[in-house]
Amino acid sequence: MLDKTARTGLNSLGLPGAPADTRVVVAMSGGVDSSVVAAMLHAEGYDVVGVTLQLYDHGAALARKGACCAGRDIHDARRVAETLGFPHYVLDYENRFRESVIEEFAESYLAGATPVPCIRCNERVKFRDLLGTARDLDADCMATGHYIRRLEGPAGPELHRAADPSRDQSYFLFSTTPEQLDFLRFPLGHLGSKAETRALAARFGLAVADKPDSQDICFVPNGSYAAVIEKLRPGAAEPGEIVYLDGRVLGRHEGVIHYTVGQRRGLGIGGGPSGGEPLFVIRLDAGGRRVIVGPRAALASRSFPLAEINWLGDAPFEAAPEEGWEVAVRVRSTRPPKPARLHPLGPDRARVDLLDPEEGVAPGQACVFYAPEGSRVLGGGWIRR
Structure with a gap:
């Protein structure tokens, strides 16, 4: 030394x-x-x-x-x-x-x-x-x-x-x-x-x-996220409907805070309208107190918006080529980076286009950018609806 x-x-x-x-x-x-x-x-x-x-x-x-x-x-x-x-x-x-x-x-x-x-x-x-x-x-x-x-x-x-x-x-x-x-x-x-x-x-x-x-x-x-929310916001767990993607009501729930996108267990409603397909939480409608469910295929996303971008690349973020920045992105901490194109929509907003669909892309999660090859972190942003 x-x-x-x-x-x-x-x-x-x-x-x-x-x-x-x-x-x-x-x-x-x-x-x-x-x-x-x-x-x-x-x-x-x-x-x-x-x-x-x-x-x-x-x-x-x-x-x-x-x-x-x-x-x-x-x-x-x-x-x-x-x-x-x-x-x-x-x-x-x-x-x-x-x-x-x-x-x-x-x-x-x-x-x-x-x-x-x-x-x-x-x-x-x-x-x-x-x-x-x-x-x-x-x-x-x-x-x-x-x-x-x-x-x-x-x-x-x-x-x-x-x-x-x-x-x-x-x-x-x-x-x-x-x-x-x-x-x-x-x-x-x-x-x-x-x-x-x-x-x-x-x-x-x-x-x-x-x-x-x-x-x-x-x-x-x-x-237990829900237990913490109930302590911080008493009365927040309001009941509502569990709804299939096409609008059919399949059951009731005891509060949107008990569910997350991609969840399968604990729905308590059996299979889909046909009775045989496994159901997953596709999205949460907090305002309408609805949990929207559907088949696993409905969880796949190819494109989604980002906000609060933090860019760590050498070139200015908005100076992207016409086809967007070539990156690899990670939408959950436990998943490997996947090839994508990053299209700036402003100084701190962007759209991500995945080359292959990713399941369970959820608002509130982070999307982190990596160089297509190597180990460099190029920043990230927050997934929006």
Whole structure:
């Protein structure tokens, strides 16, 4: 590391000067990933400052054991910092988190969309408010435990998928702006597996080395979206009709918030009008309190609109060729990217045309753009009706 610094004038984080002269704020959730980042950088001699966000009241009904930024995790982050000997701060972001993430989650869900609050949290809390706090602490950069890579390209820093496809978090980080990317660092993105991260944690003697990964959304107990919405918006679960695509009423439901696009189980109405075909939720009409169902083939989409585009390509977004940008897109975090054409409709709006249809494209989900070949992330946007 010292040889590289002497040779290039840059340290391992790509910044000028020795590690001891470089202050790094590490966003510490209390899990193994961010703890390893802090330990790695501290071992290299960086001036590490750990920061943990308290995002909600630990004792409230919405909190649950094992979620990031809950009471136990704050304690674990503090213990790592104390063990290794660097300063650690806990910041109360509860109001900001509720206003910027939870409230929109509730409103989107009530409107029949399928929101992704983890993206909004990264966009509006961690990479905006916390990044601002890091600058206030005179940090030279901020590091996180996300599995994604930041690589230097001809036009500046680029965002790339993680080396381990099973750990890649690029879907949740598409809204990272070029200005934020200039300040951010992701030391784990090059690792080949989570096992490597846990081995590093054991090597550094971290008590969290075997701590399980957090599951689901941090403020959603046991993955029950509807239960959270009912707590946030009492009386929101109004009953209505389950309707076939052609308008025929097939049954009743106890609230649109209990359903998502693509859902098959739990409809309670048997097969379709003919009695034999499996039925899926095709779309949600929140205003009319209707759940529209149909055959699986009706879930397929070839084209859909996007809003709130964040573009990370080198050329201006609206300077697309006549046939649109050639990209690969991911419409769910668990699905592989698929070939598509991206047609700008303004500075932050677009239409996506898929080469092959994709099932279950739902309003409120993110659509993330990738280079047709290679690992580069080109941005993304939010799927609209």
